[in-house]
Amino acid sequence: MLDGVLFFPVTPFAPDGALDPQTLDAHVRAGVEAGAGAVFAACGTGEFHALSPREHTDVVRTAVEAVNGAVPVYAGVGGALPTAVDLAVAARENGADGLLLLPPYLVNADQGGLVRYVREVAEAAGLPLIVYNRANARFGPRAAVEVAAIDHVVGFKDGVGDIETLARTVVAIRASLRDSAKPFQFFNGLPTAEVTVPAYRAIGVPLYSSAVFCFAPEISLAFHQAVTTGDDKRADALLAGFFHPLVALRDKVPGYAVSLVKAGVRLRGLDVGPVRAPLTEPTREDLDELASLLERGLELARSTSA
Template structure:
């Protein structure tokens, strides 16, 4: 079972645009040393959409080697069914402990088709699998119960933000698995998840992915301590002073949920390169705002 702050590393690229495994290793080791509860390479923040199958495998291998057994490694897979199965197999062969299943490519499928997609990947992968509810892979409570019953499916991560439907889904899955006593976890997977952590915890979803951890683990961990110890005053201060303004900046441009994070890593001194097309790097004005926000967040942590 996973616990703590979940780390979704960015994928560094060299000046010539190629994958930079050495910098990725540095980035991952720093996150583990800072206190990550698990590492999720080649996922949304890691630009899964922009990686070739070979690069994906190199990213997963580098992450596994860099973690060196300290915490679990869950690799992102998804896209067309054969691609998802191929990437899952390569992740297994390179030592990943589990998988995060991203949506299938482009198509809007019916609920039975989505369940079949999950089942076929899970059966072929041979690893514990977390289903990502987002974009064109939105599971109804009924479909979510069906995927939760699949042997290797161990979690449900929400990136939609429909609290009412998710609350029904959480209860429905728990009830369906009660007699089996199957270990199963729920995750908040919204961008800048900290902004919605209090709401998600209220419906039984305590785990969340922290993109901020990539570039400001001090802020991410301070928030996690506050929210898990019930320090509401501290939670509110960090939300008002850092996370909510970051959400406002993130929402200015599509893709900033990834490119701002990568820019933040560069601001902290690790050159991870730019984002790949079709994403765009932040403007100078927005970089300046991010820098000011970062300093404000670190100041809040220092003055705790």
């Protein structure tokens, strides 16, 4: 079972555009040393969409070696069914502890088709698998219950933000598994998830992705401590002073949920390179705003922990 702050590392690229495993190794090691509860490699923040199959395998292998058994390593897989299966098998062979299943490529499918997609990947991989509910892979409560019953499926991660439907889904899955010993967890997977943590925790979804942890683990951990200890004053200060302004900046340009994070890692001194197309780099003005927000957030994390 997973716990703590879930770290979704960026994928570094060298000046020539190639994958940079050495920098990825340093990035992952730093995150684990900072206190990550698990590492999710080659996922959304890690630009899964922009990686070749070989690069994906190299990212997973590098993350596993960097972690060296300290915490679980989950690999992002998805896309076309044969691709998702191939990546899942390769992740298993290279030491991944589990998988995060992203949506299938492009197409919209009915609920039965989505359940079949999950089942085929889960059966082929044989690893603990978390289903990501987002984009063109939206599972209603009935389909989610079917998915939760599939062997190896151990979690449901929401990236849609429909609290009413998710609340019904959580209750339905828990009821369906009540007489089973199967472990199962729920995750908040919205961008900059901290801003919705209070709402998600209220419906029984305490775990969340923290993209901020990539470049400011001090801020991420300060917030996590505040919400898990019930320190609402401290959590509100971090939300108002850092996370809410960061969301406003993020929402200026599509793709900033990833490119701002990567820029933040560079601001902290690790050159992870730019994002790959079709994502774009932040403007100079937005980088300056990010730098100011980062400074403010770090100060808040220091002051609220005093």
